[in-house]
Amino acid sequence: MKLFGSSGTRGVVGESLTPEFVLRVAKAAGTVWNADRVAIARDTRTTGEMFVNAAESGLASVGVDVDDLGVVPTPAAVRYCENQSVPGVVITASHNPPEFNGVKLVGDDGVELAVEELERIEDHILAEEFDVAEWDAVGSVRSVETANDDYREDLLANVDREQIADANLTVAVDPGHGAGSLVTPDFLRELGCEVRTVNAQPDGHFPGRQSEPVPENLRDLERLVRATDADVGIAHDGDADRAVFVNERGECISGEASLAALAAAALEPGDATVSAVNVSQRLVDVCEEVGADLELTPIGATNLITRVRELWREGRNVPVAGEGNGGVFYPNYRLVRDGAYIAAKFLELVAERPPSELVAPYEGYDNVRINLEYDEEAELTAMLNAAADYAESADATPNTTDGYRLDYGDAWVLVRPSGTEPKVRVYAEGRSEERATELAEDAADALRRAVATL
Structure with a gap:
């Protein structure tokens, strides 16, 4: 593919990513989908509204109505698409710096598009083949205010609330000024946690830290964990589809170690899991110990999703998948990386023992x-x-x-x-x-x- 990479298309605003380009992507997607209605959402980036406007114009021009979800985490947008059976356009650059933005396309089943469908859309963009509507058949736009609330309720219904609440956990949260600021702190409070936050004001300039939740960007969270005597720290990227953790001592846990711990808790003999070619030996060891199969793909969410679907068609159970950057899938819940859900699954384990003990078996690399x-x-x-x-x-x-x-x-x-x-x-x-x-x-x-x- 020339335009779409391993997780949508992204670029520096005004250089490789422009409103004109996003307009064409939306027109092509609306043409290929042949849908009456499409959802659109964005993260907190300062250019998000501009690109939403461009995408809405493109969709309307090919006769498609638009549900504008506003600023929501990517997994909230995906849930809406699945629940309403509509495809979606998400304006986000995930963990990239603030000068970046991007476009992610979601099918009406609530799953990011497979390579084959992205290639169809790309062909229409490059050939400029769009089903432009007549003047009296253009689409309209309506605002949807409930996507975050509905997403939070869905999360609450699918995790072990009692186990987490009984542990009386204090949790430090750093959403990195991203879309997770609007969901994760409240979600964790509803789980019965005492929540302390840093960088939790939605702000597309990312003034407190850069969006990527890597150790060098999480010093504030580490200090907050120590200052509040928190049981664990949780950090997101800009669109909150990833979760990275800090242990009770205020030390960042590698994404490879947390993935291994989560996989060890989810996998059973005969299961399969999927990761990328940069997989850590930690996950290899877990699969060998459990008796599960490890499937490797090229790096990127699209490739992992494609392989999970192939395994499903073979009748395999894939309870967990992901990469060591904090992006974990729980396919039996929903085939999307979901930072808030990942955080809750980790808290289910932390309720039984401290995070430092939880990941200790996976810290040898x-x-x-x-x-x-x-x-x-x-x-x-x-x-x-x-x-x-x-x-x-x-x-x-x-x-x-x-x-x-x-x-x-x-x-x-x-x-x-x-x-x-x-x-x-x-x-x-x-x-x-x-x-x-x-x-x-x-x-x-x-x-x-x-x-x-x-």
Whole structure:
């Protein structure tokens, strides 16, 4: 696909993402869907309203009515689409910096579109083939004010409220000024938790911290956990489809460790789970211990969703899936990454033992990630060619599911281009930080040298 990456399409506003482009995406989606009504939602980004207006105009121009949900977490928008049997357009750039925005497309079953349907929409965009309506048949727009409340009620009905309430937990929450600010703190209070917040005012400038919930951005949350003697800390990204945790000592828990703990609680012998090619050895170990099958895909939510659906068609049970960035699926509940639901499932476990003890079996590895930015396609090509050469000469057999992954037994390294940003990412994991850093830097240096020769 030329326009849609591993999780929709994103770009810097005014450069690679413009209102004109979003208008065309909406016109193409409305044409392909052939739906009478489409939902549209956004996160808190300052450019969100502008792109919502463009998308609404595009949909109306092809004769589609629009339900405007306002600012809601992506999983709230997905729930609305499933409940109302309407497709949806979500204006969000998830964890990207505030100058970014993007478009995510959801089917009328409440699941992000599969690659095949995205390609159909992309073909219409590139060919500019739109079913433009006559003047007296254009669509109209109505506001829907209840999407967040309905989503919260749905969450409450699908978690163990009694177990969480009985534990009398104090929870620190950092929604990162994103859409989760409007749901998660109230949801956790209704679960019986004492809630303390930081960066919980919706603000698309992200003044308190950057949107991506990685350790360097969660120092405020770590301090809040320590200052309030909280049992656990919870952080979201901009559209609240991810949840990352801080333990009772105010230390950030790696997403790989929390995924392993959640998977260990959900999987049974004979089950399957799905993760991406950058999967941690932690999840590999859990699957081996439980007797579950681990399926690997290219990185990105769209690819995981596609594989889960394939496993369903084979009659397999997939109770949990996800990546080590805080994005976890509970497919039997809903096939979407849902930050608030992930948080509640983690709290069900924290109700029985502290988070530090919960993830202790899965903390034997260290992870390193290096991002190499590029400005021109020639730089990207040079880095990918260098990655291929590096993998070919390595003392390990490359896995080319998505980029180049090299497994060394005690450690692994992966080089792949980002699906959402102009970056090539280098991931490494080892039983020590030194080993992981050595592998990551060695691979990154090969790519840097290639760009330097241009």
